[in-house]
Amino acid sequence: MAYDEESRETDNEDGGILDDGNILKIIYNLLRNRFGQMNWWPAESDFEVIIGAILTQNTAWTNVEKAIYNLKSRNLLSFEAMDAIELDLLKEYIRPSGYYNQKALKIKEFINFAKKEYNFSIELMKKENTAVMREKLLNIYGIGEETADSIMLYALKKPVFVIDAYTRRLLERHRIIEGSLKEKYKNLQKYFADNIDNIDKIDNTDNIYDEYNCNNKINKISDNKINNIINNKINYERNTNNIINNKINYERNIEIYNEYHALIVMLGKMFCKKNPMCSGCPLEELNHLV
Numbered sequence: 008m009a010y011d012e013e014s015r016e017t018d019n020e021d022g023g024i025l026d027d028g029n030i031l032k033i034i035y036n037l038l039r040n041r042f043g044q045m046n047w048w049p050a051e052s053d054f055e056v057i058i059g060a061i062l063t064q065n066t067a068w069t070n071v072e073k074a075i076y077n078l079k080s081r082n083l084l085s086f087e088a089m090d091a092i093e094l095d096l097l098k099e100y101i102r103p104s105g106y107y108n109q110k111a112l113k114i115k116e117f118i119n120f121a122k123k124e125y126n127f128s129i130e131l132m133k134k135e136n137t138a139v140m141r142e143k144l145l146n147i148y149g150i151g152e153e154t155a156d157s158i159m160l161y162a163l164k165k166p167v168f169v170i171d172a173y174t175r176r177l178l179e180r181h182r183i184i185e186g187s188l189k190e191k192y193k194n195l196q197k198y199f200a201d202n203i204d205n206i207d208k209i210d211n212t213d214n215i216y217d218e219y220n221c222n223n224k225i226n227k228i229s230d231n232k233i234n235n236i237i238n239n240k241i242n243y244e245r246n247t248n249n250i251i252n253n254k255i256n257y258e259r260n261i262e263i264y265n266e267y268h269a270l271i272v273m274l275g276k277m278f279c280k281k282n283p284m285c286s287g288c289p290l291e292e293l294n295h296l297v
């Protein structure tokens with residue numbers, strides 16, 4: 008399937024988004040057909056995902072695996088154990104991941120944050136509002152956007168798309184996004200968010216739950232008013248359907264975000280390397296610069 012150059016749109020003279028979003032679906036399907044289901048993240052617990060997301064900064068995953076092994080074999084992959092361990096010992100165990108002095112401090116900062124704000128409960132963190140949680144993570148020393156979003160998506164199961172170097176490379180080489188827009192993480196993230204099915208409904212989820220609670224209260228107040236009871240019943244049923252539909256879309260988007268990022272990483276590792284190997288790549292038939 009060849010991608011049609013004529014269908015692209017350019018936002019402005021300085022470059023911008025060159026596509027209406029359909030290309031993302033085409034790429035997703037091509038990658039999924041070739042690589043199959045990814046089932047990320049490679050970890051045994053949400054806590055391990057978080058530690059892995061910090062350790063993988065500026066290093067290859069094989070180095071992270073060695074550091075994780077050091078921690079896991081000593082039963083250190085828990086909030087309590089990480090809280091108790093001496094900083095110097097932690098540095099020693101995560102040394103294989105590189106930048107271990109900084110990364111040990113970052114892990115400790117995260118542990119302190121989780122203790123103070125969520126009493127070491129990942130379940131409480133999962134219940135936090137998406138935007139609030141992301142902002143809190145970004146305020147922790149050493150947690151940038153890619154790390155925060157990896158934690159959000161893969162540990163906390165929030166619908167947040169992760170942008171990394173592989174994603175930038177893919178978008179750039181296929182001329183999907185260009186110019187000054189491509190520099191900003193939030194522009195790339197928004198492009199994915201705007202163009203993956205049903206994403207527009209996600210941001211309303213919290214409000215809809217509020218609306219549901221509000222209608223419950225109204226129902227109680229209006230017991231003796233027939234018209235109000237009928238209207239509230241209609242609203243209640245409508246809102247219940249909305250909640251169910253939004254919950255389905257919310258979870259579906261988390262799954263697509265999860266798979267899509269993992270597929271892009273696989274693409275980057277196997278084909279779209281620093282020196283691209285376009286021959287045999289699942290996206291070979293699409294227009295690209297290299």
Ligand code: SF4
Nearest residue numbers: 180278279283285288
């Ligand atoms: S390797 Fe070539 S065809 Fe494959 S994604 Fe990269 S630029 Fe596109």
